[in-house]
Amino acid sequence: MSTWRIARLIAAKDLRIELRSRVVTNQVLPFAALVMVMFAFALDNDNVLTRVAPGLVWLATMFSMLVLVQRSFAVESADGALDALQVAGVRPAGIFLGKSMALAAQLAVLEVVLLLAAIVLYQAEVAWSGAVLLVTTFVAATTGLAFVGTLYGGLAAGAKGRETLLPLLMLPVVAPVLIGATRATEAAFGTNGASSSEGWPWIGLLALFAALFGTGGTLAFGSLIDE
Amino acid sequence: MEPVVHLSGVVAVLGGFPVLAGADLDVERGEILLLRGPNGAGKTSLLRLCAGLLPVERGEAIVLGHDIAADRTAARHRVGLLGHANGLYADLSVADNVAFWGATAGATQQEVAASLDRMGLSGRLAKVPVARLSAGQRRRTALACLVARRAELWLLDEPHAGLDAAGRDDLDATLREAAAAGATVMVASHELERAGALAHRVVDIVGGQVRE
Amino acid sequence: MPDLSPVSIARPTGTRVSRVLGIASLVGIVWLVVFGLFLSPNDATQKAGVRILYIHVPSAWLAYLAFIVTGISSAAYLFKRTRSLTWDRIAGASAEVGVLFMGVTLVSGSLWGRISWGIYWTWDSRLTTTAFLFVTYIGYLAVRGLGGTHQQRARRSAIIALLATLEVPLVHFSVKWWRPLHQQESVAEGKLNGLMLFTLFVGIIAFTLLYVWLVLHRQRVLAMEDALDDQGLDTALAERRAEGAQI
Amino acid sequence: MLASMGVSEQTPYVIISYVVTLGGIAVFAWRMLARARKIAPQVSEEDRPWT
Numbered sequence: 001m002s003t004w005r006i007a008r009l010i011a012a013k014d015l016r017i018e019l020r021s022r023v024v025t026n027q028v029l030p031f032a033a034l035v036m037v038m039f040a041f042a043l044d045n046d047n048v049l050t051r052v053a054p055g056l057v058w059l060a061t062m063f064s065m066l067v068l069v070q071r072s073f074a075v076e077s078a079d080g081a082l083d084a085l086q087v088a089g090v091r092p093a094g095i096f097l098g099k100s101m102a103l104a105a106q107l108a109v110l111e112v113v114l115l116l117a118a119i120v121l122y123q124a125e126v127a128w129s130g131a132v133l134l135v136t137t138f139v140a141a142t143t144g145l146a147f148v149g150t151l152y153g154g155l156a157a158g159a160k161g162r163e164t165l166l167p168l169l170m171l172p173v174v175a176p177v178l179i180g181a182t183r184a185t186e187a188a189f190g191t192n193g194a195s196s197s198e199g200w201p202w203i204g205l206l207a208l209f210a211a212l213f214g215t216g217g218t219l220a221f222g223s224l225i226d227e
Numbered sequence: 228m229e230p231v232v233h234l235s236g237v238v239a240v241l242g243g244f245p246v247l248a249g250a251d252l253d254v255e256r257g258e259i260l261l262l263r264g265p266n267g268a269g270k271t272s273l274l275r276l277c278a279g280l281l282p283v284e285r286g287e288a289i290v291l292g293h294d295i296a297a298d299r300t301a302a303r304h305r306v307g308l309l310g311h312a313n314g315l316y317a318d319l320s321v322a323d324n325v326a327f328w329g330a331t332a333g334a335t336q337q338e339v340a341a342s343l344d345r346m347g348l349s350g351r352l353a354k355v356p357v358a359r360l361s362a363g364q365r366r367r368t369a370l371a372c373l374v375a376r377r378a379e380l381w382l383l384d385e386p387h388a389g390l391d392a393a394g395r396d397d398l399d400a401t402l403r404e405a406a407a408a409g410a411t412v413m414v415a416s417h418e419l420e421r422a423g424a425l426a427h428r429v430v431d432i433v434g435g436q437v438r439e
Numbered sequence: 440m441p442d443l444s445p446v447s448i449a450r451p452t453g454t455r456v457s458r459v460l461g462i463a464s465l466v467g468i469v470w471l472v473v474f475g476l477f478l479s480p481n482d483a484t485q486k487a488g489v490r491i492l493y494i495h496v497p498s499a500w501l502a503y504l505a506f507i508v509t510g511i512s513s514a515a516y517l518f519k520r521t522r523s524l525t526w527d528r529i530a531g532a533s534a535e536v537g538v539l540f541m542g543v544t545l546v547s548g549s550l551w552g553r554i555s556w557g558i559y560w561t562w563d564s565r566l567t568t569t570a571f572l573f574v575t576y577i578g579y580l581a582v583r584g585l586g587g588t589h590q591q592r593a594r595r596s597a598i599i600a601l602l603a604t605l606e607v608p609l610v611h612f613s614v615k616w617w618r619p620l621h622q623q624e625s626v627a628e629g630k631l632n633g634l635m636l637f638t639l640f641v642g643i644i645a646f647t648l649l650y651v652w653l654v655l656h657r658q659r660v661l662a663m664e665d666a667l668d669d670q671g672l673d674t675a676l677a678e679r680r681a682e683g684a685q686i
Numbered sequence: 687m688l689a690s691m692g693v694s695e696q697t698p699y700v701i702i703s704y705v706v707t708l709g710g711i712a713v714f715a716w717r718m719l720a721r722a723r724k725i726a727p728q729v730s731e732e733d734r735p736w737t
Binding site: 173209216223224 | 571574575577578581582585586591594595598599601602603605606609610612613614616617
């Protein structure tokens with residue numbers, strides 16, 4: 001069976017699990033929204049909030065993503081399914097790409113909700129001229145985050161103390177995405193007078209990041225999940 | 228004819244402990260082999276090693292013509308393992324689980340439906356999420372997944388555990404059919420009477436070694 | 440003076456070469472302390488603060504070198520023709536020493552920043568990259584401790600090390616673009632006079648020798664630990680077989 | 687000693703940075719060698735090719 005078909009099969013399976021269990025809708029999204037409200041309490045000043053809105057959107061994304069990744073692999077390790085996938089001879093590259101696709105879809109939903117929260121709660125203004133940049137930023141950043149999340153999630157899945165290992169490994173690595181996506185989003189929003197042309201170089205960085213971890217994960221995922 | 232499984236002096240280590248301490252075993256094609264022995268003797272490890280989950284530390288291990296000591300992933304796509312865990316997704320229905328695991332081996336919809344039927348899971352039960360099933364029903368679902376995967380080497384770890392009388396009959400009949408069709412079956416079980424009647428040959432596992 | 444006397448205590452992992460290295464690095468450190476704290480003059484602008492640079496710059500340079508060595512050894516392990524657990528252990532030993540050097544670099548750098556800039560920390564690209572590198576390699580060491588066979592450990596950690604090595608430039612450039620108006624990188628090499636440069640030079644030599652000595656020994660300790668695991672296996676195997684013979 | 691350096695408010699920072707750096711390395715080296723001495727007797731000669 002081709003890697004691409006197995007990837008689609010696994011992505012469909014993960015998304016179906018999500019549709020049935022509704023963990024993302026009922027727990028992760030409310031958590032993310034709560035984080036946005038807490039930011040508002042901590043930075044009690046409308047001016048500040050509007051200025052830092054893009055950064056807060058991505059910061060909340062990173063934190064909520066930790067929960068999503070844990071959940072994505074808890075589903076696999078709860079009843080030995082990850083072992084079963086390996087015994088079934090499913091190519092690790094297929095597992096990696098499939099789980100990344102499902103994670104990317106969930107992240108996309110999460111990011112849209114956070115973006116709406118920023119507009120409603122922080123009075124962030126989105127100019128139509130920045131729409132193309134904004135969509136491109138979200139696509140590039142989401143791809144990179146999904147790859148990194150799956151790679152390190154799979155590595156930590158079988159480990160003792162995975163709840164603490166995952167943030168330790170993942171958060172330093174996603175720093176370039178946090179910086180790049182925040183700056184590109186600021187450019188798209190026009191925050192602090194940034195123009196949308198300033199955002200495009202960051203897209204390059206985000207794409208490079210996604211390519212690095214996409215390639216790395218596709219090649220090496222088998223060695224990382226093999227107990 | 229070349230044996231389906233050939234182990235010679237196999238040592239395997241789990242967390243620094245030698246779970247297998249020089250196991251020798253040959254299993255022929257179409258054979259149903261019963262592994263028996265006390266807890267901690269190495270039955271589960273032997274099955275996991277054949278499935279390519281446990282690395283071979285020393286010795287020679289050939290499964291279905293693949294040298295799994297060199298590359299333990301080599302034989303995997305032709306092997307089916309039912310371990311202590313069922314490998315099921317709790318949020319998915321019985322039918323979805325069997326369809327997914329069947330699809331990883333390229334099974335058609337008809338084959339999936341037939342597997343559900345074989346283990347008495349068609350009808351209303353097929354739509355129930357696995358999370359709501361009893362332990363025995365989960366075991367049945369896992370067996371249906373295994374049937375749908377049409378493996379050449381079946382590795383079953385305590386398959387009778389948790390099953391009711393009807394389930395055991397279904398299981399035994401399924402294993403006989405599979406063996407008659409040319410599959411090889413290795414069963415680790417404490418249900419000696421039941422599994423003994425089923426098996427063509429019985430070996431004892433003691434202290435990580437195999438006794439005929 | 441910290442006690443580093445390698446002659447008396449290095450026997451288990453020591454050889455003639457490592458002993459010479461150890462003595463040389465010890466002598467170098469003594470020289471460095473003598474020149475750095477006493478013989479070299481105060482800088483015109485930085486005053487006594489310049490003395491921190493004699494240990495800060497060498498330890499920073501060696502920390503970076505350590506991670507480069509980890510990256511190269513990891514690649515050597517993954518490359519089939521050179522696959523050997525020795526590469527894995529060199530990678531691990533070098534990363535440990537690298538984390539150590541980077542830790543002390545961050546401390547001495549903060550102290551230097553406090554007296555030169557008046558602040559302990561600034562989000563300068565070099566500092567930020569260094570801090571990220573520090574955390575990333577702590578994560579790498581955690582991955583090394585995940586368990587499994589030696590080969591599994593080696594493969595897993597080699598992949599993580601390579602990814603980390605490739606990621607460092609991304610972190611560096613993203614931080615650099617993030618703060619286009621970063622601090623002048625004011626180590627002020629040009630302004631150091633002859634004796635100051637000589638002291639810095641002594642520091643770099645001493646720390647390089649020290650690094651080689653530490654990695655050499657640490658790598659041998661790791662080799663002994665791996666061998667100990669394998670030996671334990673033989674005794675455990677005999678016990679396991681006896682357990683079978685009783686029944 | 688302090689006189690030759692020209693004591694100033696910077697002196698404590700300089701001293702601390704030297705103590706932390708050299709002391710940190712010394713602790714690491716000491717623990718490494720202690721570990722080596724502890725396990726070396728249990729490891730056979732052929733597993734120590736450098737001896």
